[in-house]
Amino acid sequence: MSKAQKTVTVVQIGSPIRRVSTQRATLIGLGLNKMNKRSTLPDNSATRGMIEAVKHLVRVVDGE
Template sequence: MANKTDGKSAAKTIVVEQTGSPIRRPSDQRATLLGLGLNRIRRRSTLQDTPAVRGMIAKVAHLVRVVDGA
């Protein structure tokens, strides 16, 4: 029973790419982009696919796009 994974499978990941500028956007949207690990257009970030991350993506959906659901 060594090497048991405790019933947890590998965490799904999601890749998001910044497509819009945070200039002239509310500060909470800027903070959300930073929380997603994005700070420049065309920069990509690989994140765990959790409800919290999905909510952050929904909040700035007009500034990012989901590239891959790896």
């Protein structure tokens, strides 16, 4: 029996224009590249670290 893996959905709310290249790369790593785009990712420490690095550009959506 496999357990259902927890996921987290993030929405890009800020533009990467005039941001450092590492923040742009982090957004691409999260599967985001345009405003209001959503991405559902596994909820693990690597994903949470990436979200923390660009927390001013993304919003975590609960209940999805």
